[in-house]
Amino acid sequence: MIDHPKFAVIGGGSWATAITKMLCHNLSEIAWYMRNDAAIEEIKINKHNPNYLSSVEFDTEQLKLTSDINEAADYADYIVFAVPSAFLSTELEKITVSLQDKVIVSAIKGIIPETGLIVGQHFMQTYNIPIENIAVLAGPCHAEEVALERLSYLTIAGGDLEKADVIAKSLSSHYIKAKTSDDVMGTEYAAMLKNIYAIAAGMAHGLGYGDNFQALLMSNAIREMKKFIKKVHKLKRNINDSAYLGDLLVTGYSLFSRNRMFGNMIGKGYTVISTKMEMNMVAEGYYATKSAYLMNQELKAKTPIIDAVYDILYNNKEPKKVFKKLTDKLD
DSSP: OOSSOOEEEEOOSHHHHHHHHHHHTTOSOEEEEOSOHHHHHHHHHHSSOSSSOTTOOOOGGGEEEESOHHHHHHHOSEEEEOSOHHHHHHHHTTOOSOOTTSEEEEOOOSEETTTTEEHHHHHHHHHOOOGGGEEEEEOSOOHHHHHTTOOEEEEEEESSHHHHHHHHHHHOOSSEEEEEESOHHHHHHHHHHHHHHHHHHHHHHHHTOOHHHHHHHHHHHHHHHHHHHHHHSOOOOOTTSIIIIIHHHHHHHOTTOHHHHHHHHHHTTOOHHHHHHHOSSOOHHHHHHHHHHHHHHHHOOOOHHHHHHHHHHHSOOOHHHHHHHHHTTOO
């Protein structure tokens, strides 16, 4: 085990910015890769990410800022990937340094479109990274509340719990409490699925359903999640733990949730294309819906909520009619 591990954060968005802020509490230096050279220069001059969480002020002496992903990857022992899943393959194609001796930390809550795999599986199958060097960063934790230093909770699931503990300690502070788990696959699938259910919650709100129905929807969603994950990766887990239920609830209810916002706009009558254009952040649940639906054609889990969201987003079904049918399937 490395005594003083080095971390690199890959990504320039809100979650990458929040993770970098968390690491700055405990590490003297962090490599931070982002594609946008203008944003890097802005951070160097004004100590803020100009595009995301601009209220967060950084000590730039702690940051090894770079637009060269190989420089960041070569520097680090632990590489935290916090880019949208739709863009991960493009970023990985740029990497020429070996990843074999690196610990890969996924802060991505989605499916890789090119392979249909969650991030951990993608690294294991495509880059031959052993599961002992894979970790997943899960909530309940919104980047916006990290920026405000509101008490937040993280779960770091790892194939090697000692390495997961290193990550947890590196992220912990007076407002961040982090624990570890050995359920790498289940945690990452939960992080992917909860975005779909958050879109469903947003759709329901946009359609005018109230708190009573939202509570019923989330109750059914956690049971649906349990069935799906059990089919994918059978392991003894408590689905009511914060990494599963807690992350689902905050993503389904919070006004900070981009997936809920995406669903809300669809429920109010926006098209998928117009919604994507209106939002300046990627809603991971949009891509995850298609992957989960297609995966479930083989798994055969009972997933009426996922099916409903898929029908609306990909079959252009009218949300009002789809939700009317869905209400009869929930209990």
